[in-house]
Amino acid sequence: MILKLLLISAVIYIVYIMFFKQKSVATTTKKQKKENKPQADEMVECANCGVYTEISECILSNGKYYCSDECIIEAKK
Numbered sequence: 001m002i003l004k005l006l007l008i009s010a011v012i013y014i015v016y017i018m019f020f021k022q023k024s025v026a027t028t029t030k031k032q033k034k035e036n037k038p039q040a041d042e043m044v045e046c047a048n049c050g051v052y053t054e055i056s057e058c059i060l061s062n063g064k065y066y067c068s069d070e071c072i073i074e075a076k077k
Contacts (some may be wrong), residue, residue, distance in 0.1 A: 048075045 016072060033034035041054040047064035058065040066072045 046071055048072075 044065045046067040
C-alpha cells in the first residue's frame, strides 16, 4: 500500500515538473529578452540649435529634425 502511494506521488510530481516548471522557465526567458532592448530611442541633433534629443520627441520638417517649433521658425528666417 505504501509503495503504491509513493509511486502515485512520484508520477504526480513528475507531471507537475513537466507542465508547470517549463512555463516559468519560458516566462523568464521572455523577460530577459525584453530587458535586452535599449531603454532610450536614438538621439539626433537639432538642425538649428544643435541640441541632441530623442527621435520620438523631435519634430521632422523638410527632412530635418528639430527639437521645438521655435527652432523650425528660426530656421525658416
